Amino acid sequence: MNQIKEKNSGRWLKIAAVGILLLLALAGYDSLRRRAGRFFGDFFYPYLSVARAGVDRISDTTLLLYSRLELAARVEQLMAANRALAAQNVTTAEVLRENAELRRLASLPSSLQWRYLACEVILRDPVHWDRRLTVGRGRADGLQPGCAVFSVTSDGRPILVGLIGEVADHSAEVVTVLNPELRITVGLSASGAIGVLNASERRQGGVGIPVGMLPASLKYTPGESVITTGFEQGIPRGIKIGEMLSVDPVDELFSSRLQLSGELKPAAQLNSIRFLMAALPQER
Template sequence: MSFPNRGKIWLNSYLITGTAAAILLIVGSIPAATSFARRVASDFFHPYVAVGRAAKDAAADKSLLLLDHETLAAALAETRRELGEVAAKAERAAALAAENNALRQLVKLRPLPGFRYLTAEVLLFDPLYWKQHFTLNAGSADGVVNGAAVLFMMRRDGEIVPAVAGFVGAVTGTTCEVSSLYDQTLRIPVRLVQSGAVGFLNGENMPLPSEGLASISYLPLGGGYRIGESAVTAGFDPGVPAGLRLGELALIDQQNGIFDGALYRRGYLRPALGGIEDLNFVVIIVPEPAPGRAGE
């Protein structure tokens, strides 16, 4: 018995194997290629995109000069007063941190990592994913690292307090992308202050009951939750300080002890960052290696 098309069959099998290998190579190299291309694209567009920001800043500076002397003097005095208050608080916090580290050494615990504070400006908002993420004008050249917390200043009861706007998701040389708390791919541990419960932000990919909320999953049953209680960072990640304000508990799922077989409860966070369009200046908290551990 002979096979007249045997050569063609071999050719076809080589072709199929080659195509499959090529597809495998292309698909396998996509993540690395994307990462490289993202760095190139972001750094390529950065100077051109920054032109718009520079023009806006120049216009803002000019409009500031149009104000009268009394208004400017009053604003300066107010800023000095606020700076004095912040400096006093920072000094007190530094003393407490030093005392805390001394106490930790006594009980043979590692000292807490230090943090650096970088200021940055929002460079780009994405019109299609407006609330989910934004781009800052600081990158790895400034010391920004993945996972760093990004704070903004909010006014609460007449005082200016810091709150989390998001976390750094990707870094290039000159820019970084920040995932806000509305981004469903951002998953971080959250601690509710009054009940002391810990859950996970966006732990499940579930639909939200209304806009402007983010889900907190895997909260323990019971718990004595209170609507409006503060939610803060849990401090499980050594790169993110504990106790940073995230928002407040807006809703909690009802619990039925007899018929409900759920092992956990789900709550909903109202992030402190409400209107993302008001965001302009932010502070990035970058972890520093603990003393004596720089080489690790």
């Protein structure tokens, strides 16, 4: 009888210990995530990168399933795209040279230079798949928290995907534009307004991302491009984020609102992202 009692009390003691452990994990999760999260990221990095390498290998092998004619046509297409990009590069170099000359004449400091780093997505959370992802580059490659991460469309236009969050030695977390925690300033190209992403009382749930702090004095048109402003240190200016879907209507006679909210449709195709580019600011 006593043995059964002892066994039961030991069992309850263990359950209580697990409860305390759970409470501790719950209470300290936020700081634990900052400190230990990236450690676990580095710990699992070799396994995740090996699996990703295997998938890449299979993906590359499937290229051999194309016929020679199809492959030749694709090479031709790529060569044509390369020629167009080379021509664009010449024009951009000329604009940059002119810009540097004008800055020198006006005695302005030179603009910030950027270095770009290609990253591959190695981990995605299936529950919040569009809010966070992990890339296989980290502190060792020069990534820092706050660096802009963008994808490039087939015609060479960069699209903002998010910002680097926590960084470990060989992996880093990307907080995407769909994550309500990401707040950056955005510029509307047609109206010239400046707003703040995810800073609105509108709740996320539909296709749009809320944009707040838009000046009520300006006129907005649906479909106008939303780009980065370059106000934040790690984000280059002019990267497309998406297009405005709608802005709150204002009664010009009776409304006293100074700021409006709106919704933008993100341009990044987060469900099919595999490779990303990170922008690293260089010394002036």
